[in-house]
Amino acid sequence: xxxxxxxxxxxxxxxxxxxxxxxxxxxxxxxxxxxxxxxxxxxxxxxxxxxxxxxxxxxxxxxxxxxxxxxxxxxxxxxxxxxxxxxxxxxxxxxxxxxxxxxxxxxxxxxxxxxxxxxxxxxxxxxxxxxxxxxxxxxxxxxxxxxxxxxxxxxxxxxxxxxxxxxxxxxxxxxxxxxxxxxxxxxxxxxxxxxxxxxxxxxxxxxxxxxxxxxxxxxxxxxxxxxxxxxxxxxxxxxxxxxxxxxx
Amino acid sequence: xxxxxxxxxxxxxxxxxxxxxxxxxxxxxxxxxxxxxxxxxxxxxxxxxxxxxxxxxxxxxxxxxxxxxxxxxxxxxxxxxxxxxxxxxxxxxxxxxxxxxxxxxxxxxxxxxxxxxxxxxxxxxxxxxxxxxxxxxxxxxxxxxxxxxxxxxxxxxxxxxxxxxxxxxxxxxxxxxxxxxxxxxxxxxxxxxxxxxxxxxxxxxxxxxxxxxxxxxxxxxxx
Numbered sequence: 001x002x003x004x005x006x007x008x009x010x011x012x013x014x015x016x017x018x019x020x021x022x023x024x025x026x027x028x029x030x031x032x033x034x035x036x037x038x039x040x041x042x043x044x045x046x047x048x049x050x051x052x053x054x055x056x057x058x059x060x061x062x063x064x065x066x067x068x069x070x071x072x073x074x075x076x077x078x079x080x081x082x083x084x085x086x087x088x089x090x091x092x093x094x095x096x097x098x099x100x101x102x103x104x105x106x107x108x109x110x111x112x113x114x115x116x117x118x119x120x121x122x123x124x125x126x127x128x129x130x131x132x133x134x135x136x137x138x139x140x141x142x143x144x145x146x147x148x149x150x151x152x153x154x155x156x157x158x159x160x161x162x163x164x165x166x167x168x169x170x171x172x173x174x175x176x177x178x179x180x181x182x183x184x185x186x187x188x189x190x191x192x193x194x195x196x197x198x199x200x201x202x203x204x205x206x207x208x209x210x211x212x213x214x215x216x217x218x219x220x221x222x223x224x225x226x227x228x229x230x231x232x233x234x235x236x237x238x239x240x241x242x243x244x245x246x247x248x
Numbered sequence: 249x250x251x252x253x254x255x256x257x258x259x260x261x262x263x264x265x266x267x268x269x270x271x272x273x274x275x276x277x278x279x280x281x282x283x284x285x286x287x288x289x290x291x292x293x294x295x296x297x298x299x300x301x302x303x304x305x306x307x308x309x310x311x312x313x314x315x316x317x318x319x320x321x322x323x324x325x326x327x328x329x330x331x332x333x334x335x336x337x338x339x340x341x342x343x344x345x346x347x348x349x350x351x352x353x354x355x356x357x358x359x360x361x362x363x364x365x366x367x368x369x370x371x372x373x374x375x376x377x378x379x380x381x382x383x384x385x386x387x388x389x390x391x392x393x394x395x396x397x398x399x400x401x402x403x404x405x406x407x408x409x410x411x412x413x414x415x416x417x418x419x420x421x422x423x424x425x426x427x428x429x430x431x432x433x434x435x436x437x438x439x440x441x442x443x444x445x446x447x448x449x450x451x452x453x454x455x456x457x458x459x460x461x462x463x464x465x466x467x468x469x470x471x
Contacts, residue, residue, distance in 0.1 A: 051376075051377055052376075053373055053376065053377065079379065079381070082376060082377060082378070082379040083379040085377070086377070086378075087374075087377035089370060089373070089374065089377075091368075091370055093368075093370040093371060093373065093374035094374075095371065095374070095389055095393075096393065097392045097393050097396065106378070106380075106388065106389075107375075107378035107379055107380060110380055110384050110388060111378065111379040111380060111384075152374075155378070156377070156378070159378055159379055165377075
């Protein structure tokens, strides 16, 4: 079995605060892992470590064969890892000074030295895939939140990543726009993309995830198939969390 | 004592050709000084937010010294003081340009720092997550957005610096005010001449304001 993302006994601190405690996690190629937990539990920090947006203090991290050392160690593989790992942020983080299409073309042209016509064609194809071809020449601020997040997904896909990280991709959206973003993610999962998703959308987790992980105070306290975790949680903290979020 | 004063339009009009000879100097010192000041501002502004103290410290020192002392003292120091050090006279035009450059550079450093720091960290993170290096993320994502926000304060600084060049009459550069002083020494028409000098400054600064307003509007269209 090949693991595309591998974390072993990973520990991370913010100053004195121990935010990730001995995290062991291996993700297979094509697997969709949904990470749930209360805010401040460390779930966002966990996926931000995978592409090196956060450094970690001890343990082992490997992405598609590239080892990334803890803080202070050899960071040479960081550039390679970031080329293979795409990320979608809660606040979209689109580039407001560039048109939708240029948002998507920027990284392929800068990082892979892609030819402009090639990058342009890639952008067209991706915009069609996320269903917003007609908005290509607009600026991000002219789009709805749902559309912006779909552009952000297209932007990440333009680098042809092997793994996609989603950091609460629907949390900043108006309720009526959540569906359109989840639809795109669902498609992506169906096509075999390896995904690590931090979300509060339990319906999405149950339907799309191959595995659900519950994090509490920086520790993985429960993991398993969605039906098992949601219907029959073993840990009492998971039970308490789920009864709170599933109550309404 | 009742004033018998009457504004002498003919004297005002007659002074224009002589005063106008000062305009190229005023513009040269302003433009030259501000271009160098802008480069200094980018350099020291970015150094002042570097994570290493040995970059931050010299930048902050420069900014505090040139913001905290009067530009008149700075230009006197350069023109009358520095020759003792370098062992030869300094051209007044060079001294003027240097003073505007160093002085505006300190203020522009702060404008650059503020502009860059106002851009959300998520922008850099998005760039990094797409595989761009820190340098690429900065110059193709953060800087264009920061620069757009810097245009109004930069314009403000340009106007301040243009007016500051009037102080350089003390070192004998033939800029607008100096031309006025020389002219008045012969004609004694101070009211009319300084009135024309003021109008000439106003013409320069108002033209600049219009250009800036246009740039701001164009910049806003996309954000």
